[in-house]
Amino acid sequence: MNRDNPRERVEAHHRSGEGVTRIPYPIGMRTAAVARTTYLTAHMVRVTLTGEGLAGFHSYHCDDHVKIVFPDPDGTLRLPVPNDRQLLDWPRPFPPTRSYTVRRYDGTHLDLDFVVHNSGLASPWAEALRKGDNVAIAGPPGGRAFPYTHPHYVFAVDPTGLPAAARWLDEAPSHLTADVVVEIDHPDESAYPLATRANTKVHWIPRGTLATHVLSLAVPPRTFLFAAGEADALRPLRPWPKSDSVIRGYWKRGEADHEDH
Numbered sequence: 001m002n003r004d005n006p007r008e009r010v011e012a013h014h015r016s017g018e019g020v021t022r023i024p025y026p027i028g029m030r031t032a033a034v035a036r037t038t039y040l041t042a043h044m045v046r047v048t049l050t051g052e053g054l055a056g057f058h059s060y061h062c063d064d065h066v067k068i069v070f071p072d073p074d075g076t077l078r079l080p081v082p083n084d085r086q087l088l089d090w091p092r093p094f095p096p097t098r099s100y101t102v103r104r105y106d107g108t109h110l111d112l113d114f115v116v117h118n119s120g121l122a123s124p125w126a127e128a129l130r131k132g133d134n135v136a137i138a139g140p141p142g143g144r145a146f147p148y149t150h151p152h153y154v155f156a157v158d159p160t161g162l163p164a165a166a167r168w169l170d171e172a173p174s175h176l177t178a179d180v181v182v183e184i185d186h187p188d189e190s191a192y193p194l195a196t197r198a199n200t201k202v203h204w205i206p207r208g209t210l211a212t213h214v215l216s217l218a219v220p221p222r223t224f225l226f227a228a229g230e231a232d233a234l235r236p237l238r239p240w241p242k243s244d245s246v247i248r249g250y251w252k253r254g255e256a257d258h259e260d261h
């Protein structure tokens with residue numbers, strides 16, 4: 001599998017590619033230091049990582065994510081080891097991990113935005129982080145790239161998908177048009193910072209109405225759909241044409257460490 005030149009391959013696909021394509025990267029394992037934590041809303045905490053441990057980190061588009069590697073319950077941290085195939089050799093059994101979108105990487109600082117949901121492993125851990133703490137991150141392994149040539153884009157997300165939508169709004173060419181539909185549990189979640197763009201409309205809607213709202217939008221043929229959030233909530237969107245969509249169940253109600261589908 002070709003993992004070389006990911007930046008060039010992602011950029012070429014954005015420019016003139018067809019459909020959705022997985023572009024694999026060389027996968028690294030890094031330990032970075034917490035520079036700061038910032039509450040973006042009462043329900044979302046941004047963890048900014050920095051330090052020499054980030055050397056060589058790379059990320060090219062909004063589908064990129066890292067896996068945070070956590071210690072075992074007895075405190076032992078078992079990290080995967082990079083091999084000569086640009087992959088990681090993972091210890092068995094697998095250590096506990098959780099996936100988070102690369103919200104922003106500027107060459108020295110990496111932002112990861114965590115929904116605070118008061119259960120699980122990652123959410124309380126992110127809230128407890130302090131400046132100088134070490135964070136072990138694997139990846140990104142590469143992501144699903146989609147072109148900048150669609151007549152319109154729809155982002156259908158809950159707060160877990162907001163970092164990906166926000167990154168696309170930051171990075172996509174300004175002439176592209178989009179509807180960003182976000183289902184939220186708490187009114188204050190709409191304070192999450194999103195770039196203001198011409199021809200982009202943001203819809204903050206109550207939890208439980210995402211698919212109905214998206215399917216009622218009047219959009220042109222070949223509109224691209226990026227959907228990420230609670231797995232069952234996205235089910236009605238699955239019939240969207242595969243070549244015009246990335247649909248990812250980022251978590252599943254009642255299930256810890258849901259495997260993305």
Ligand SMILES: Cc1cc2nc3c(=O)[nH]c(=O)nc-3n(C[C@H](O)[C@H](O)[C@H](O)COP(=O)(O)OP(=O)(O)OC[C@H]3O[C@@H](n4cnc5c(N)ncnc54)[C@H](O)[C@@H]3O)c2cc1C
Nearest residue numbers: 101115117120121122123160250251252253254255256257
């Ligand atoms: C590619 C990818 C990118 C992702 N990017 C982000 C991101 O940028 N920011 C982000 O916050 N999440 C993101 N997620 C989702 C995140 O990985 C999951 O929400 C994960 O389950 C959180 O781990 P946890 O240890 O907090 O909870 P878990 O231990 O996994 O789950 C414990 C309980 O909490 C519930 N739960 C899990 N997540 C939530 C939630 N968000 N709201 C309410 N209940 C929940 C579960 O259903 C379960 O009952 C991403 C997932 C994937 C696959």
